[in-house]
Amino acid sequence: MDEREPVVLTRPEDLDEATVVARAQDGNLDAFEYLVEAYQGRLFRLAFRMLHDRGEAEDVVQDTLVACWRKLPLLTSVQAFSGWLYQMATNRCLDRLRRRSSRAELVQEPVTLQTTADSFAGPRAGGDPAREAEISCEIDGLATALLTLPPGQRACWLLREIHERSYAEIAATLKVSEQTVRGRLARARAQLAEKMSQWQ
């Protein structure tokens, strides 16, 4: 018997993301699972803030990552992976909001949103109750104001301010010009600032 080394691949966490993506493209399940772990939280937070519905946000994450697995071999540039994934998730959110549009979108009052926020872990302020209340107020005010934005503006604002995507990436994600992204962002900022000042 020859003494062959056992075939044990380098763990995905010890590789750069582009290499992990390439291996997932070739069908490596460990690499794909690593990408699922890395992105499911980010995509969930985007979908939750877009849709304000935990179940729908989970559906978006699942649909997006299953589609990712199926379409991954077709992705030509491994560096484009992150933007490609955000594009699929954002479009799924916008589709769901379009389907909801037959009825006016429910905009929850701050008191209802507070209840929703309280059911989560809640803000961290190092045990300072005054700061915790302030943080909670900021989050609730902004989250409620976000729900009043048109979906295209909401997507632009979340991708830019929360997920720190570039203008060019947002333009590619939403298939609009960078000038349109700038316009939507400016309008979103003006509206959010106005809404927040009304509540404080």
Add this chain to the structure above:
Amino acid sequence: MAIDETIPLLGCGRSIDEVWATINQPPTAHESGCVQCRTARASLAKLAQAARTLRDNDAEDASLQPHHAVKDAIMNVARAEVRRGSRLPVYRADQGNITISEQAITSVIWFGADALPGVRARRCRVHPDPDTADAPRPAGTAGISVHLRIAVASGTDIPGTAELLRQRIIGMITTHVGLNAGAVNITVEDFYDV
């Protein structure tokens, strides 16, 4: 849509974008003296702070993650639809054939490459040699060609590393798979920081 491209203007004629762009800098002489600019700066600064709070809080909030059943469902689909690629003939005789999945060979190649310092193996394609693909053959004599894309660490000696990698892949395929690697084509597609 044209309506999306309009940028809101303040009463003084400046755009919200202009105010936003310098929100972290001291106000200009105009901004200090203009009521609209002062109001806009104050409310945008409050928004910027709230956005930071939302971003930091959401990122740390363990409950703002999908339920673990979501990942399970995704991975169940992936496992059910696992891509093994085509199957390559290892042994072909009148009595029957033995084949091996392309992915199994790819794993051996990745493993071989991972052991070399400064090399990370990416996409890999293997093909049976065309001149012997359909002919009967005893074990260990089938040939394949390999096309491997790699990233290398900055400062790597590419020609020397590529030759080492080529020899290692040929050795690994012979030892682990029982095939002969004819052509091993290596493409350096990227650099990574060590």
